[in-house]
Amino acid sequence: MKAKITLYLFFLGVFSSVIAQDKDPYLQKVQTLDSTLETLYSVISGEKGEARNWDLFRYLFSKDAKLIPSGKGKDGIYKVRYLSSDDYIASSGKWLVENGFFEKEIGRKVDSFGAITQVFSAYESFKSQKDTKPFMRGINSVQLLNDGSRWWIVNIYWMQESDEFPIPEKYLRN
Known part of the structure; x- marks a missing residue:
């Protein structure tokens, strides 16, 4: 009898997970920290003319998440912009498709406490997967929350590498 109950519970669990996935x-794609970050990089990447899966992109982010690019303005002062996932799609989506863009993680430093995690993820950017030299590098500071059933990106705050601020070696190692 115990074996039948165990078998029943096993099949119930399998069936439930199949229904949940449907x-x-x-x-x-958001069950682990690794899969979430891999999905983030892959969903914005693609060859010239290749459509991106913006539904999947939006799915990665919590409701009020922000994407925060930083950079030096014409006045020489560093500034930030605050974008929702839809703002990012509107401002960068067309460019990504028209030009081709691949962002690849080249190093990561992770700090976690309870349900929150902060990742410094160093990246290289290419116009095509065939390119061997990146046209840009930088660091994505990604804040995430694990609600017990999945990972949510709460914010991404990033800065491009420059002569003034090269990526420190400690962020180029995993």
């Missing part, structure tokens, strides 16, 4: 096809 209702939420992207859930597997």
